[in-house]
Amino acid sequence: MRKSLQILFSLVVLALLAAGAWYLLRPGQLPNQSRPGPNASTQLITKGEYLARAGDCVACHTEPNGPMFAGGRAMATPFGNLYVPNITPDDDTGIGLWTPEEFYRMMHTGVSRDGTLLYPAMPFASYTQVTRADSDAIFAYLMSVPPIKQANRAHELRFPFNNRELLIGWRTLYFRQGEFQPDPAQSAEWNRGAYLVRGLGHCAMCHTAVNALGGSKESQAFEGGMIPNQNWYAPSLTSNREAGLGDWKVSEIADLLQVGVSHRGTVYGPMAEVVYNSLQYMTDEDARAMAVYLKALPQKDDTPPPTSQARLVGPEVMETGRKVYVAQCAMCHGAEGKGQPPSFPILAGNRSITMATPVNPIRMVLNGGYPPGTKKNPRPHGMPPFSHILNDDEVAAVVTYIRVAWGNTGTPVDTAQVSDLRKLLPE
Structure with missing residues (x-):
C-alpha cells in the first residue's frame, strides 16, 4: 500500500511539472x-x-x-x-x-x-x-x-x-533560446559571419547529422550528415577530408557561396537551391564575412590520412569504369581528372568525390545537375544525366574509377548502392 502511494505521489508531481512546463x-x-x-x-x-x-x-x-x-x-x-x-x-x-x-x-x-x-x-x-x-x-x-x-x-x-x-x-x-551575442575576442567581420551562418542562414540544419528524433547536438555542429528525405549528403565543414575549408582562400569560399562556383568547387543539389534563392543576393561584404567565419571553424581531423583504395577494385571493374569515363566524362573533366575550373570541376584530389559516402557522386552521374544561375554566373555550365545511358553496373564502375584513380582515396561503389538511388529518380 505504501509503495502504491509513493508511485501515485510521483505521478502527481510529474503531472504538475509537465503542466507547469506546458504553461510556460x-x-x-x-x-x-x-x-x-x-x-x-x-x-x-x-x-x-x-x-x-x-x-x-x-x-x-x-x-x-x-x-x-x-x-x-x-x-x-x-x-x-x-x-x-x-x-x-x-x-x-x-x-x-x-x-x-x-x-x-x-x-x-x-x-x-x-x-x-x-x-x-x-x-x-x-x-x-x-x-x-x-x-x-x-x-x-x-x-x-x-x-x-x-x-x-x-x-x-x-x-x-x-x-x-x-x-x-x-x-x-x-532547443537553446537566445539572441546572438558577439564574441569580443573576434573581429567584427567574424561576428557578422557567425550571425549570418548560425542564425538566418541556418547552415547547421543540413551540415549537422540528425538523430531519429530529428534533433542534433551543438557539439556536432557542421560535422556533416545526410539531409533527411532528400538523399543528399551535406559534407562536414570541420574536416579537411570532406568539405573542411581550412586550406581554402576566403575569396574561394565567398565565391562558392555567392556565385555557386569557384576554382575549388561547385555547388549542386540542395546547396545549389540555397545559392540560387538566398546567397547570391548577399553583399560582397556579407559573403566574405560568412567565408571568414566558416574558414575559422575548428577542424576535427582525428583519423589518419586515407590511402588509395585502388587495390580493392577488380581489374574488370576498373577497366569498365575507365572506358565509361573516357567516353562520357573526359571531354569536360580531362583525361587525368584535372577539369577546367571553374566551369568543369576538378575530380583528381576532389574531396567531394572521395568522402566516405558516395551518395553525391552517384547522384550526379544519375541525375546530372547545374550549378545555380546567379548574378555573377548567369549562364553556368551543367552536367547531363546518365541514368538513361548507363546501367547500374556501369554507374558503379565509373564512380568507383573516379574515386580511386589519379591518387584519389575513395572506396569502391557497389551496384546495390546505385540501384537504391536510382529508385528515387522521378518517373
Whole structure:
C-alpha cells in the first residue's frame, strides 16, 4: 500500500511539472498590440527583404510556380508531411493580424501567435539568434508583399508525432533560446559571419547529422550528415577530408557561396537551391564575412590520412569504369581528372568525390545537375544525366574509377548502392 502511494505521489508531481512546463511553453496569445502602419519606411522594408533572402524564406514558403510566400508546400519528413503556412499579410489565412511582437516571439521561441508549438522543420532553433531589429525588418517586408488568400493545409504526421505536446521533450533536449551575442575576442567581420551562418542562414540544419528524433547536438555542429528525405549528403565543414575549408582562400569560399562556383568547387543539389534563392543576393561584404567565419571553424581531423583504395577494385571493374569515363566524362573533366575550373570541376584530389559516402557522386552521374544561375554566373555550365545511358553496373564502375584513380582515396561503389538511388529518380 505504501509503495502504491509513493508511485501515485510521483505521478502527481510529474503531472504538475509537465503542466507547469506546458504553461510556460504555451504562453497563449499576446495582448492585442498595434500593427505596423502601411507607411513603414522603404528603407526598413528593403532591409527586411534582404534579411528574408538571407533566411531563404521563399524556399519553403512558396510552392513551385505558386504565389510568393503563400505556403502550401509539402515538406517531407521521416514522420510524414508538414505543410508550410501562408506568411503573406492576408488577415484570414496569413499573418495579416499579427504584430511585430508576435512575429518576433515566433522567430525567437518557436511559439506561434496562438501559443502553438512549431515543429522544428521551421528553423527557429537557428532563428532564435536573430535580433529584434532584424525580426521587425523582416516582418515589415512580409507585411508589404501582396496578400494571398490561401488556407493553410493540415499536417499529415503519423501517430504519435502528430501530438504537439511531445515537442516539449524535443525542445528540452535540442532547443537553446537566445539572441546572438558577439564574441569580443573576434573581429567584427567574424561576428557578422557567425550571425549570418548560425542564425538566418541556418547552415547547421543540413551540415549537422540528425538523430531519429530529428534533433542534433551543438557539439556536432557542421560535422556533416545526410539531409533527411532528400538523399543528399551535406559534407562536414570541420574536416579537411570532406568539405573542411581550412586550406581554402576566403575569396574561394565567398565565391562558392555567392556565385555557386569557384576554382575549388561547385555547388549542386540542395546547396545549389540555397545559392540560387538566398546567397547570391548577399553583399560582397556579407559573403566574405560568412567565408571568414566558416574558414575559422575548428577542424576535427582525428583519423589518419586515407590511402588509395585502388587495390580493392577488380581489374574488370576498373577497366569498365575507365572506358565509361573516357567516353562520357573526359571531354569536360580531362583525361587525368584535372577539369577546367571553374566551369568543369576538378575530380583528381576532389574531396567531394572521395568522402566516405558516395551518395553525391552517384547522384550526379544519375541525375546530372547545374550549378545555380546567379548574378555573377548567369549562364553556368551543367552536367547531363546518365541514368538513361548507363546501367547500374556501369554507374558503379565509373564512380568507383573516379574515386580511386589519379591518387584519389575513395572506396569502391557497389551496384546495390546505385540501384537504391536510382529508385528515387522521378518517373
